[in-house]
Every structure is written in structure tokens, then in C-alpha cells.
Amino acid sequence: MKKKPITILDIGEELNISASTVSRALADSSLVNSETKKKVVELAKKYNYQPNFTALSLQSNSTKTIGVLIPNVVHEFFGLVLRGVEDHCHSSGYSCIVYPTNEDPDREISGIKALMTGRVDGVLLSFRGKTNLHIKQLIERNIPLVFFDTADESFATHRVLIDDKKAGYLATKHLIEVGSKKIGFIGGSENINNQLRLEGYKQAVSEAGITIDPQLIVYSLDKSQDEMGLEDSEKLLSVKGIDGIFATTDMFAVGVLKNLKKINLKCPEDIAVIGFSNWAISRVYEPSLSTVEQPGYEMGIKAAELLIDQIKNPETPSDFKTVLIPTEVIVRTSTARGNNVAHST
Amino acid sequence: MKKKPITILDIGEELNISASTVSRALADSSLVNSETKKKVVELAKKYNYQPNFTALSLQSNSTKTIGVLIPNVVHEFFGLVLRGVEDHCHSSGYSCIVYPTNEDPDREISGIKALMTGRVDGVLLSFRGKTNLHIKQLIERNIPLVFFDTADESFATHRVLIDDKKAGYLATKHLIEVGSKKIGFIGGSENINNQLRLEGYKQAVSEAGITIDPQLIVYSLDKSQDEMGLEDSEKLLSVKGIDGIFATTDMFAVGVLKNLKKINLKCPEDIAVIGFSNWAISRVYEPSLSTVEQPGYEMGIKAAELLIDQIKNPETPSDFKTVLIPTEVIVRTSTARGNNVAHST
Numbered sequence: 001m002k003k004k005p006i007t008i009l010d011i012g013e014e015l016n017i018s019a020s021t022v023s024r025a026l027a028d029s030s031l032v033n034s035e036t037k038k039k040v041v042e043l044a045k046k047y048n049y050q051p052n053f054t055a056l057s058l059q060s061n062s063t064k065t066i067g068v069l070i071p072n073v074v075h076e077f078f079g080l081v082l083r084g085v086e087d088h089c090h091s092s093g094y095s096c097i098v099y100p101t102n103e104d105p106d107r108e109i110s111g112i113k114a115l116m117t118g119r120v121d122g123v124l125l126s127f128r129g130k131t132n133l134h135i136k137q138l139i140e141r142n143i144p145l146v147f148f149d150t151a152d153e154s155f156a157t158h159r160v161l162i163d164d165k166k167a168g169y170l171a172t173k174h175l176i177e178v179g180s181k182k183i184g185f186i187g188g189s190e191n192i193n194n195q196l197r198l199e200g201y202k203q204a205v206s207e208a209g210i211t212i213d214p215q216l217i218v219y220s221l222d223k224s225q226d227e228m229g230l231e232d233s234e235k236l237l238s239v240k241g242i243d244g245i246f247a248t249t250d251m252f253a254v255g256v257l258k259n260l261k262k263i264n265l266k267c268p269e270d271i272a273v274i275g276f277s278n279w280a281i282s283r284v285y286e287p288s289l290s291t292v293e294q295p296g297y298e299m300g301i302k303a304a305e306l307l308i309d310q311i312k313n314p315e316t317p318s319d320f321k322t323v324l325i326p327t328e329v330i331v332r333t334s335t336a337r338g339n340n341v342a343h344s345t
Numbered sequence: 346m347k348k349k350p351i352t353i354l355d356i357g358e359e360l361n362i363s364a365s366t367v368s369r370a371l372a373d374s375s376l377v378n379s380e381t382k383k384k385v386v387e388l389a390k391k392y393n394y395q396p397n398f399t400a401l402s403l404q405s406n407s408t409k410t411i412g413v414l415i416p417n418v419v420h421e422f423f424g425l426v427l428r429g430v431e432d433h434c435h436s437s438g439y440s441c442i443v444y445p446t447n448e449d450p451d452r453e454i455s456g457i458k459a460l461m462t463g464r465v466d467g468v469l470l471s472f473r474g475k476t477n478l479h480i481k482q483l484i485e486r487n488i489p490l491v492f493f494d495t496a497d498e499s500f501a502t503h504r505v506l507i508d509d510k511k512a513g514y515l516a517t518k519h520l521i522e523v524g525s526k527k528i529g530f531i532g533g534s535e536n537i538n539n540q541l542r543l544e545g546y547k548q549a550v551s552e553a554g555i556t557i558d559p560q561l562i563v564y565s566l567d568k569s570q571d572e573m574g575l576e577d578s579e580k581l582l583s584v585k586g587i588d589g590i591f592a593t594t595d596m597f598a599v600g601v602l603k604n605l606k607k608i609n610l611k612c613p614e615d616i617a618v619i620g621f622s623n624w625a626i627s628r629v630y631e632p633s634l635s636t637v638e639q640p641g642y643e644m645g646i647k648a649a650e651l652l653i654d655q656i657k658n659p660e661t662p663s664d665f666k667t668v669l670i671p672t673e674v675i676v677r678t679s680t681a682r683g684n685n686v687a688h689s690t
Contacts, residue, residue, distance in 0.1 A: 048482060048485070048486075050461055050462050050463075051462060065442075065464075073418070073424045073427045073428050073431070074421055074424035074425055074428055075424070076419055079418045079419035079420065079424060080419055082418045082419075082443075082445065083418050083419055083445060083447075086418070086443075086444075086445045090452070095442060095444070095459060095464070096442070096443065097410075097440060097441070097442045097443070098427075098431075098441065098442070098443040099431075099440070100427065100428060100431045102428075107435070110435075113395075114440060116395055117395050117396060118395075119410075119440070137393060140393070141393075228629065251625075251629070254629055258629075258631070261631070280596075280626070281625070281626055281629065284573065284596075284599055284603075284626065284630070285629070285630070286603070286606070286631070
């Protein structure tokens with residue numbers, strides 16, 4: 001049976017003073033004499049009194065809690081985002097409710113609806129929706145919203161993203177710099193991030209005076225982060241003369257490296273390979289994998305910071321920002337040829 | 346500026362009926378005539394009325410929310426636990442507040458204290474505390490608590506664990522079955538799970554009539570999941586005649602595999618290696634790594650199920666259970682010798 005927690009009423013009754021005097025005494029108000037204060041504090045301690053969160057929330061119209069919708073919790077990048085969000089919340093006195101949506105647009109909608117009922121002061125979202133009515137409703141209720149990783153551009157909100165197009169451009173340019181001329185692209189799914197990375201790829205290829213060849217651009221059906229797109233990269237590797245591959249996830253890049261071993265091609269000598277995200281596996285695999293750093297922790301910190309600032313200063317006419325977290329190419333063995341020496345990261 | 350959400354008072358005022366009639370109408374009560382009901386429902390729809398979570402919580406003395414303390418969110422095993430917890434919460438109409446504690450006992454204490462203020466109906470905890478006063482306080486307040494992964498055995502609660510001793514025993518026994526006679530143990534830190542895995546190791550070694558050799562038992566200073574314990578496994582591999590290694594994490598096992606390549610020893614021919622957890626890397630690395638499955642998703646489902654059952658039936662005198670989630674050895678290339686054929690998992 002649930003024991004009823006001690007309230008200021010109980011403390012007041014025992015000391016024969018009013019609940020508001022107890023409340024003032026606990027807040028160290030000058031309106032209460034020091035002897036009464038001492039008695040109240042002692043009794044509160046004795047009964048292990050804790051102010052009730054829910055009652056305080058209703059009183060203050062604030063929950064000191066934010067909600068975070070995470071597409072995938074078994075995922076290094078989103079894990080890092082969550083750690084960043086949590087660290088900033090922790091240092092700001094906020095808590096964080098996490099809704100994993102498993103990349104399911106319906107769960108995104110039900111998550112947003114659950115968060116709209118007054119249980120959070122603001123929401124962080126990596127947008128995966130097919131529609132955006134739920135976002136519209138959230139914004140109409142004036143619940144602060146910050147997008148991270150992916151945004152629905154049709155709303156005026158803060159956004160914390162990476163520049164996916166630039167990152168794709170830098171990865172492909174790096175392959176060109178190490179001498180690749182016929183460069184394949186393998187992406188996990190045709191989501192907005194991968195489309196932008198492909199745009200960057202096309203820009204780098206075009207700038208180098210190379211014709212864009214559709215047979216070098218492949219989206220794999222293996223969409224899960226654990227999958228390596230083995231079949232699709234095998235097809236890509238069968239294109240004659242291919243000498244470089246940009247994969248939009250590190251697991252896909254590892255799939256390419258595995259297939260290369262099978263057909264006795266050497267990496268980086270025959271084909272240079274670069275991945276995306278800088279997961280642990282890119283450092284651990286042999287050959288170690290060049291990749292693009294995707295700074296999840298920094299993204300989480302920044303998104304939580306913007307959201308909590310907006311919650312605290314709701315009356316400031318917001319000058320919404322799109323913050324791009326810088327990315328960089330990390331060179332390891334899989335592209336270490338010519339003048340490029342692999343870093344020991 | 347935050348717009349005030351529509352309440353039943355507003356709806357009542359507009360229709361010139363009492364708030365309680367609105368409330369009854371929304372609950373489809375037989376005390377309200379169908380015409381009024383229709384008007385109320387239409388207006389509620391028009392204004393997108395949502396019941397206030399905080400007000401409902403105070404009324405019902407229930408938050409329909411559980412709190413989960415996770416030692417590490419950038420971690421495949423804990424990610425899977427969280428996914429299991431979330432899936433069960435989702436199907437039971439509960440939400441889940443996540444507190445990553447970063448393996449820090451102080452953050453475990455502050456997390457528990459934050460959760461004690463009435464914002465959750467129950468708590469899931471992987472215990473990492475150095476002291477347990479915070480657990481005592483939680484239990485004194487009759488807030489249901491279920492331990493997962495690691496438990497403080499001094500409290501009567503449900504626990505959802507794996508049998509770490511048995512898992513360590515099975516891993517070591519498997520190495521003996523594939524012909525290893527001088528078997529090393531490398532552990533990430535001397536926490537309770539690893540101590541139990543070591544006990545299992547010792548049992549298997551003793552049963553095989555092999556003397557336990559302290560120089561074959563190593564704890565690495567690299568405690569982070571991303572670290573591979575390279576230095577420590579190098580020392581272990583320098584022990585003459587060593588022909589098998591049981592590592593308590595897959596990353597440590599990969600560190601061993603890397604060191605073996607450096608000193609030109611073959612795996613599994615010269616040394617058989619088995620890891621722990623069945624992370625993606627164990628499947629992807631070459632040679633693929635034999636390991637012990639640690640079913641995080643099942644653990645999360647079961648822990649959430651026991652907690653929510655306890656929240657719903659608080660007056661049943663609880664017959665607290667310790668549920669052991671079954672583990673099994675997954676055989677891959679790193680121990681595939683003799684009669685053992687690597688599975689293609």
C-alpha cells in the first residue's frame with residue numbers, strides 16, 4: 001500500500017502552526033522567527049519531507065522537464081546526442097523524458113501528443129514524420145520546440161544540424177585528393193540527410209570535372225544501422241574501374257571493406273573508402289576507416305541549451321537560429337595513400 | 346509568450362454549463378444528455394482541448410510515468426534495455442523518464458532524489474551506488490523499485506539480471522571444449538558482474554582439473570566501453586603457453602584479436618578467444634568473435650513489466666522475484682576449431 005507522503009499540512013498540525021508558516025519557514029522567510037524555523041526544519045528532516053513535484057508544477061506552470069524524441073536508442077550518434085542533452089539538463093536543473101520512436105512516424109505523433117499534455121516545458125525532435133500536423137499543434141500551443149539532426153523547414157524554430165551537404169562534399173573531395181577518379185556512393189536510405197550528402201558528393205565530383213554516373217549511386221535496402229549493405233556494395237564494386245567509395249554510414253563502409261577482402265582488392269591501394277559518423281567501429285576495424293566526424297554530443301548540448309533558453313525567456317521575440325555543428329574528415333588507413341598519412345586517431 | 350491551454354472551465358463558460366458537466370460529458374457519462382455531450386465534444390475538438398497531465402496526476406495520485414537510471418546511454422546493451430523498457434511502457438500507456446548517470450554514484454543519488462518528488466510512479470535502476478541510503482529512502486516512501494543488470498541485494502525488490510557466474514562458466518567451458526588448457530581472463534573493472542563472471546571462469550577451470558593461475562587473471566585499467574584494454578591484453582598474451590582467452594566485454598576481446606595479429610599468432614588455431622555481450626562488432630570484426638549473448642531487450646521488457654505490475658497492484662503483498670534472463674554462447678570463427686563449426690550468425 002502506498003504510504004501518503006508528508007505534507008506541510010502534517011508538519012503544521014504537529015507543531016500547531018499554519019501550513020503557510022511551515023512553507024515560509026522552509027523557505028527561510030524573515031516573517032518566521034528562528035525558533036519556529038528550527039522546529040519546522042527539524043520535523044521536516046525527521047519525516048524526510050520532500051516538496052511534491054506535481055503540486056509545484058501546477059503552482060509554477062512549469063515542469064522543469066523537457067521531452068526528447070530519439071529515432072533510435074541503440075545508436076552511437078543518438079546515444080551521444082542524448083548524453084549531451086542530459087549533461088546540459090543536469091547542469092541547468094532540468095530533467096528529460098525520452099521517447100524512442102524507432103524511426104516510426106506514428107510513434108513520433110503519439111510521442112508529441114503525450115508531451116503536449118503539460119508534462120514538459122519544451123521538446124527536442126529529430127523529425128521523421130511523413131506529415132507535420134503534430135508539429136503544427138505543438139507550435140500552436142506555444143510549446144518551445146528545437147529540431148536536431150533533421151528539421152521540418154516549414155516551421156520557425158531553432159535547429160541544430162550538421163551541414164550534410166558540405167560533409168558529403170568534404171568526404172568525396174578527400175577521395176579525389178587521394179587519387180580516386182571513379183567514385184561510388186552508397187547510402188542507407190533516401191532520407192533528407194542522405195539526399196544532402198549525395199548532393200555534396202555530386203558537387204565534389206562535378207568540380208573535379210568528372211561526369212556523374214548514375215550506376216555509381218546506390219541506396220541499399222539494408223536500412224538498419226547494424227546492417228552492412230553487403231549485397232548492394234557487392235553490386236557497386238562490380239562496376240569496372242571503380243577506385244573510391246563514399247558510404248553514408250560507417251557500417252556500410254565496413255561492408256564495403258569486407259567485400260573488398262572477398263574479391264582480393266586492396267584498400268586503400270585499389271579502392272579508397274570513407275564512411276560517415278566516426279563510430280567506434282571505424283577506429284577498431286582493420287583497416288581502420290576514414291570517416292566524417294558527426295559530433296552528437298555537441299549537438300545534444302547545443303539543442304538543449306537553445307531549448308532551455310527559449311523556455312526561460314519565452315517573451316523575447318525569438319530570433320530563431322540554425323546552428324550548424326562543424327564536421328571534419330578523419331583520415332585513417334582506408335584512404336591513406338599518396339601524400340595522405342593516416343592519423344592515429 | 347505562453348498561451349494558456351483551454352480548460353474545462355473555458356468550455357463550460359462558452360456553453361454556459363458547469364465545468365463538472367463538461368468533465369462528465371467528455372467522460373461520456375450517462376448523467377449528461379446527448380445534445381450537451383455533442384456540443385462539448387465539438388467545442389473540445391475545435392479548441393484542441395487536452396486534459397492537463399499535471400492536474401490529472403495530482404487528482405489521481407499517479408503520473409503514469411516511470412523513471413529509468415541508465416549508467417551509460419552510448420552503449421549497445423543499455424540501449425537495448427532502454428528500447429525494451431520503452432516498448433513495454435508504450436504498450437502499457439506509460440511514459441519513461443531517463444536519467445543517464447554516466448556510471449557516477451553521485452548522479453545516481455541525485456537522480457533517485459529527483460524521482461522521489463512525486464514525478465514518477467516507480468523506478469528501474471541498474472545499481473552503481475557506493476552507498477545505498479538513497480535506495481532506502483526510495484523504498485521507505487513506498488515507491489516501487491525494480492533492479493536490472495545489477496542489484497543491491499540488501500533490499501526486498503524484484504530483480505531482473507543475467508546469471509553472470511553461469512555465463513562466465515559457459516564461456517570458459519566452451520574454450521575448454523575447443524581444446525584450450527591455459528586460459529586467460531581479462532575484465533574491464535572489478536564490478537560485481539565481472540566478479541561473478543570470474544567466479545564462473547574459476548569454476549570451469551577447476552572442474553577441468555586445471556590449476557587456477559593468478560597471472561592469467563587481469564583487470565584492465567581501460568574501463569570505458571570504447572577501450573580495448575590493448576596494453577593489458579598484451580601482458581596477458583606474453584604468458585607462455587596461453588591458448589585461450591575469455592574477455593568480459595566484446596571490445597576487450599577485439600583488443601586481444603588485434604594484439605594477436607601484431608605478434609603473428611593465429612586465432613582460433615593458436616589462441617581461441619571469446620567475448621561477452623554479442624555487440625554488433627563481434628559479428629562484424631574479422632575473425633568474427635564468439636561471445637555470450639546478453640539479452641538487453643528482453644531484460645528491459647521484463648523489468649518494465651514487473652515494475653508496472655507492482656505499480657498497478659500495490660496492495661498485493663509482493664512475492665519479489667529474481668528473474669534470470671537466459672544467456673547462451675554464440676560460436677563464431679574466433680573459437681571455431683576441432684569439432685566446433687562457426688555459426689553464420
